[in-house]
Amino acid sequence: MSSLAPVLITVYDRLDCLQNAIASLKTNNECNKTDLYIVSDYAYQEEHKKIISQIREYIKNIKGFQKVEGIFWDHNKGSFNSAQDAMKYLFSKYDKVIFFEDDILVSNRFLEYMNNALEFYKDDQRIISIASHRHHKIKIPKEYPYDVFLLKIYSPWGSAIWKDRYESIDWELKDVDSFLKDKEQIKAFNNISTHMLPILLDMLNKKKKYGDAIICYNMLKSKRYTLFPIEPLSVNRGHDGRGEHCVEDIELQNQVLAMDFYPSLTKNLPYDTTIGKMHHKVFYSFRRDFLEPFLKKIYLYRPLRFLKKQIEKIIFPRKKFWKSY
Known part of the structure; x- marks a missing residue:
């Protein structure tokens, strides 16, 4: 088994996005030492069967990695269950996973950063995950002395997580009712980012599950952080109107990758309140x-x-x- 973390990519019906994601991943020197898994959900509409069959055929012929395995569900699970069941499968084999969806492009030093950060921060229990994306509206202060920073929020647009952190997440939100009655907890959640509570409430009202909302809720409860680079080592190309959870956004759709950039990692990294406030402002409505x-x-x-x-x-x-x- 490779000492590097495996990569898991989720896909439904966007073959072109998946091809672009794989092409970007192949720019990384660590590919031939990396196990690649791609989970393909089954069609929930009859007209999607043809493209999903083409996607699975493409996955079977991907080269350039230490191992390529397609996880092909025989019935439609939906995006959350498809990804979660694939993560459970990988964590039965590995103690860490790098994850992103098919609409993500990554830089040529993405795998180097993700794997090194997973090793560097594995004993820092403050950190629940490693992110590779940085929102384009977050402007890092010139006087900020580090190449990475902490936020009290999860980012799925290029993420890495350890098995122990993943298994500590309460996916059922067992105490959410008492949380919603606690004004101080609600205030603390909104102080992190005002867009997360509406997403959480929407999830509960629709009796659906959104992975990022659940993880952010758990991060608040456990007082944990995600590590981010000061330059984007991944970008989201799902803001073209086709993504399940992404609205059209020209700026995000055209965000430029920081090619050749590798962030220096810092032990005992402090939380920067200025960047935290900037992130809050980005999502304020x-x-x-x-x-x-x-x-x-x-x-x-x-x-x-x-x-x-x-x-x-x-x-x-x-x-x-x-x-x-």
């Missing part, structure tokens, strides 16, 4: 986080929303407005 709560507090939210719908019906009589929440 005036409408969602201030205006709507304020209108609800003074009992004007529903009347104004009703009035807005009536005006829309008058101005756009032929357009059907769907209830969004």
